[in-house]
Amino acid sequence: MSDAHGHGDKPFLAHHFEDEDHQFDSGKLGIWAFLVTEILFFSGLFCAYVIYRAMHPEVFTFASNALDTQMGAINTGVLIFSSLTAAWAVRNAQLGQKTGLIVNLSITILCAFGFMGIKYLEYSHKFDKGLFPGDKYEAKEGAYGDESKGNANTVAFTSPDEEESAEEAEPGVAFSNGDSAEAALAEEDGEELAPWNDPNVPEATKRKLKIFFGIYFCMTGLHGIHVLIGILVLGWLLTRAIRGHFTPTYYGPIDFAALYWHLVDLIWIYLFPLLYLIN
Amino acid sequence: MTQVDIPVESPVRPVQHLDKNFINHSKGFLSWALTLDHKRIGLMYLAGISLSFFLGGLFALAIRLELFSPGMQFMDAETYNQVFTLHGAVMVFLFIIPGIPAALGNVVLPLMLGAKDVAFPRLNLCSYYLWLSGAAFFIWTLFSNGLDTGWTFYTPYSTSYTDTSVIQATAGVFMLGFSSIFTGLNFLVTIHKMRPPGMTWHKLPLFLWGMYGTAIMQLLATPVLGITLLLLIMETTLGIGIFDPQKGGDPVLYQHFFWFYSHPAVYIMILPAMAVVSEIIAAFSRKHIFGYRMIAYSSVSIALLSFLVWGHHMFVSSESTLATLIFSAITFTIAIPSAIKVFNWLATLYKGSVALDTPMLYALGFMWLFTIGGLTGLFLAVLSTDVVLHDTYFVVAHFHYVMVGGTLFAFLGGLHYWWPKMTGKMYSETSGRIAAVTAFIGFNLAFFPQFIMGSRGMPRRYADYTADFELYHRLSTTGTLILGVGLALLAYTLLRSLFGGKKAPANPWGSATIEWECPSPPPHHNFDHPPLATDPYDMERVEWDEEVQGYVPAVGHRPTAH
Amino acid sequence: MKLQAFLLTTLLGLAGASAGLAQDDAAPAAADAPAAEAPAGESAPAAPATIRVVEDLDVDAVIAAFNAESGTDRTFTAEERSWIGAGVAPGDIDAAHQGYVAIPSTDPNVVIINRNGEELRVTSNASAGRAPVITHESSHMMPFAPEVDNGTFWMAKAASETAKDVDRMFDFIMWINYIFAAIIGGLMVLFCVKYRRRPGVRADQSITHNTPLEITWSIIPTILVAIMFWGGYVTFLDLRTPPPDSMKVNATAYRWGWNFQYPNGVESPQEFHVPENTPIEMVMTSTDTLHSFHLPAYRTKSDVLPNRYTKVWFNSGEPGVYRVYCTEYCGKDHSNMYAKLVVEPREDYEAWLTKTGNWMVDENGEMKPLLEIGELTYNRRGCKSCHSIDGSMGTGPTFAGLWGLKRDFDDGSSAVADEQYINQSIRDPYSQVVLNANGVSYGKQMTIYSPMLPVEQINGIIEFIKSLEGVPRKD
Secondary structure, eight states, rough: OOOGEEEEOOOTTTTTTSSHHHHHHHHHHHHHHHHHHHHHHHHHHHHHHHHHHOOOHHHHHHHHHGGGGGHHHHHHHHHHHHHHHHHHHHHHHHHOOOOHHHHHHHHHHHHHHHHHHHHHHHHHHHHHHTTOOOOGGOOOTTTTTHHHHHHIIIIIITTTTHHHHHHSSSSTTTTOOOHHHHHHHHHHOOOOOOTTOOOSHHHHHHHHHHHHHHHHHHHHHHHHHHHHHHHHHHHHHHHHHOOOOOOOBHHHHHHHHHHHHHHHHHHHHHIIIIIISSO | OOOOOOTTTSSOOOOOSSOOOOOTTSSSSHHHHOOOOOHHHHHHHHHHHHHHHOOOOOOOOHHHHTTSSSSSSSSHOOOOOOOOHHHHIIIIIIIIIIIIIIIIIHHHHHHHOSSSSSSHHHHHHHHHHHHHHHHHHHHHHHTTTTOSSSSTOTTTTIIOOOOOHHHHHHHHHHHHHHHHHHHHHHHHHOOOOOOOOOOOOOGGGGHHHHHHHHHHHHHHHHHHHHHHHHHHHHHHHHHOOOSSSGGGGGHHHHHHHHHHHHHHHHHHHHHHHHHHHHHHHHHHSSSOOHHHHHHHHHHHHHHHHGGOOOGGGGGGTTHHHHHHHHHHHHHHHHHHHHHHHHHHHHHHHHOOOOOOOOOHHHHEEEEEHHHHHHHHEEEEEEEEHHHHTTTBBBHHHHHHHHIIIIHHHHHHHHHHHHHHHSSSEEOHHHHHHHHHHHHHHHHHHHHHHHHHHHHTOOOSSOOOOGGGGGGHHHHHHHHHHHHHHHHHHHHHHHHHHHOOOOOOOOOSSSSSSSGGGGGGGTTTOOOSOOOOOOOOOOOEEEEETTTTEEEEOTTTTOOOOE | OOOHHHHIIITHHHHHHHHHHHOOOTTTHHHHHHHHHHHGGGGSSSSSOOOOOSSSSSHHHHHHHHHHHHHHOOOOOOOHHHHHHHTTTTTTTTTTTTTTEOOSSSSTTOOOOTTSOOOOOSSOGGGGTOOOOOOHHHHSSSSOOOOOSSSSSSSOOOHHHHHHHHHHHHHHHHHHHHHHHHEEEEHHHHHHTTOOOOOTTOOOOOOOOOOOHHHHHHHHHHHHHHHOOOOOOOHHHHOOOTTOOOOEEEEEEEEEEEHHHHSSSSSEEEEEEEEEEEEEEEEEESSSSSSSEEEETTTTTEOOOSSSSSSEEEEESSEEEEEEEEOOOOOOOGGGGEEEEEEEEEHHHHHHHHHHHHTTOTTTTTOOOOHHHHHHHHHHHGGGGGGOOOOOSSSSSSTTOOOOOOETTTSSEEEOSHHHHHHHHSSSSSOOBBBBEEEOOOOOOOOOOOTOOHHHHHHHHHEEEEEEETOOOOO
């Protein structure tokens, strides 16, 4: 590890950089490039979201009922506040304010934990109601809130293309002896959605509700993993801050971690309305 | 540490060898396993990808032997499906994509910049270990249930219809993807921020232009593969229903996601190859590269255009007519910069002083094979002919001409070209040349017949075939064996040089780029002071010196003490 | 699991195998022999028998020769007799069958032979420890004789006008390829020879760029590719736009076969007959994974997707027999997923359609017995590509001796093989995946046939399995 340290009086200046500015500029370019990568990483999910929402708008509006807007809103507030403290921590580091840096980093980390705590409550609530991602999905009574039944008849399922979507969901039926296939499929649905058997909801839509939860859990889950990574990085920086590593000429890591944190925040700011606020 | 500075009082010869170099700088397993030295990381990559290439090559051999005659010879169809899948996956993900950037690029790129290391040495080591973990997952795949989805992991076969280890394999590819991203990120920042004084963008060696274009693609395309594979894993384990039609998903969406990465990935493979070839052709023609700017700009334009053509993999996958029209048109635009490069290399040979040393043989082989690969690509970009040729052996032949004939040959050329720099040893020129010519002949015999059988209708990924294709398959298998002999001779040549090779001079070929200014092999820190960069293709700057059996700065170009 | 075995045994022996291949292509068959024999154990007779059959096929003589050479004394059912030399009899020769004779049987040593008696071909999984067994369908599906001999060097003969348009574009690009390859290759060689390194001769360093030249060699390819693009697009539209009066045929792809459905409701698995000089529009879907309908003679192709319909059309042109391939990888028997396209005069086509439509009915218009329907279903619907009736293990469990057997499933439960079990296995195969003799799950291999199988055929299959009760199993 001693390889990296070539400049005796500047313990954190790596040997292959000319000076601290050079190191900082390189790091800055690196983190921006990394953030671009991150955006593209999430873009696949957003793309899947857009495609499935365009294909089945009624499924998305209806399924969104199951999400707890209040908790989502609180989490949005928590993250925005943590972004503020992260930015503040950068300022502290630039000005060499060790105490302020430690306090602001700690608040940011606490907010991140808070966010994950609320997320935990939300997830366990979903799981209680049988709203799992994928094959385990088995919505229980009331999973979509009290208003779901009303909505089901009036708002959500008046979509004109529902027949069309019901048709395209039946593989291979059009050609021959479709009865058995339909029966088989209906039976399958019956098993899956037995407790939630509102006859007004088309079978095809019921089946697709779980795609929404697939996307919901993938998006928020991946975001949650990013928050966890953020906690690890910020925690490590906190220990370094306590040991007094950062100076007005060497504060790159704080700056880069804060940029990353802002991105995590920004992604949530897109996720919240796209998932919670669409009905 | 030994002084590397060129002594003023002996103006003729710079230091050729050092007692202490990066290889013997420190000893012990950990000094390699935890090294942050880009050269050591590069050599570790080289060892890893060579083993992967060997493994992938064994699978290739098994495929070709199986296809020697119609009917099943020594595998059943299921085994064949696994073997062709693993051949593709190992070759693409473990060998070709990291091949030139991670192995050669790691060693050469900072040296070419006169830098002490890449911008983020720890990240570089992290890339290597990600690669190693990805490779470990592939080994796990191999020894659990194997993999039979084809290297493309098309849904819904991969999610619902196979019992093989799709999860291990895709998790491995996911890690390899991030390895690739971090390498690209490192190189991008290094090229931007660590150029030596005097190296403006238009004095950047073409190898670095190529690596720069590659880095852009690695950064922008690979994350999409990452998320796609993550979704695939979620689909396989949880059944979230995004790609599986039984659950309301769309398998064509997977294809779009996959090719949004994998088409740029094709250029992640070929751009570095073009970059290597540009260096070799200039060096062995002892002549300034022709049309420097056109080559440089074409690298970047290929990198950018590569993001807009993924749809040409789906001309027959129920893509809309408008989409096929657009993708076909853009696909043609990417042919132009590729053609320009070939013409420029050709013009570089004109009135040069061409020496047919081993690296040059590979570079010329590349030019021919890439020309064939590129020209036959036209059939696949034209909508009407693509309909009949899609998913036939014509496509197999086309991409082998581009990837093997292109990337592999350039990689081998680059390996021979920089071998003296990396190891400090010269290999036997005679057996190197024989190996190169054998591989070239074997390759053409192996893959040219595949064009014919493909256009006559032979579909790809077939474990068995009908008797009318027998002749072509036999030629192809014979060619493969010849290619294998060539590659074996190559491995022997290089490995032998490690033990019995002559000591390499600092600049054996007469190239004018900076990496040849430091001794062979370079010291741990490459250069004590950043050298001054001038035109990287000013070949008159160096001249042959009998005493060191290499090139030294010519009179009037000798560096002064720093 | 198979892969490890393969890795450990075959790859280590590659040197030997390649040496064998270099000598003679019979070597692989010889290499198979020990693998085939060893696990088959005491019940398997010695090496497969080869029978030479010549032009004038006498079924009785074939059977006699078979029994003589294999040292057995088996009798052939009427159905089996009809398979012998299928397609070789005068008047029934088509490209698909020409040159090959298939002899199916439940004996483990039955083989497929070349009509000229030269070569022994074993198409099924001889290396997996099974004796080489070939069933009727898969054996005659595989060895298509050369489709058309009089195509060009590059392409098989085009069967329609649109296909000829595609070929014209192909030839145009090929000529451009020849010209550019000649220029580039020629100059490369010329420069390497003429400007080879010689003592005292230096490279001309003054040539670093030449803007007019570079612009020229950028513009000329641009013009050429623009022409190609446009020409290709126009023909592509032709390939994708069926005439309004085309005859519609539906096709369903499954693993691993094709089912063609005609407008009058007639279904035909694997064989696709159309009248001559008629535009045919195919509407296709898949019941499982992706497939692709590839008709090289008509230069057309389209992927076939589950839950979606894709279309492809062609003008049938002159009578002939052509191959349909699956070109999208779909698993184990991807390379056996052929169908046969027969273009024939309209009256022949109509006769065939009537005959095919009535396959469950005998000459008097009466429903055939369930057992016969079951056996025909087994042969027509692709059951046989995975489920043997001779007791050997295939992709799926064998039908031999299945009836009344206790079946263990991979979820730990079990059931007795009765009507209910068989019905459910066909309709919802993944609900009860059975374990093989080694305790390994067969996995989700089974095609979901339920949308295609009417109840008579399922009942027939049940009868058919009943009829195989007590046949020894080897799985």
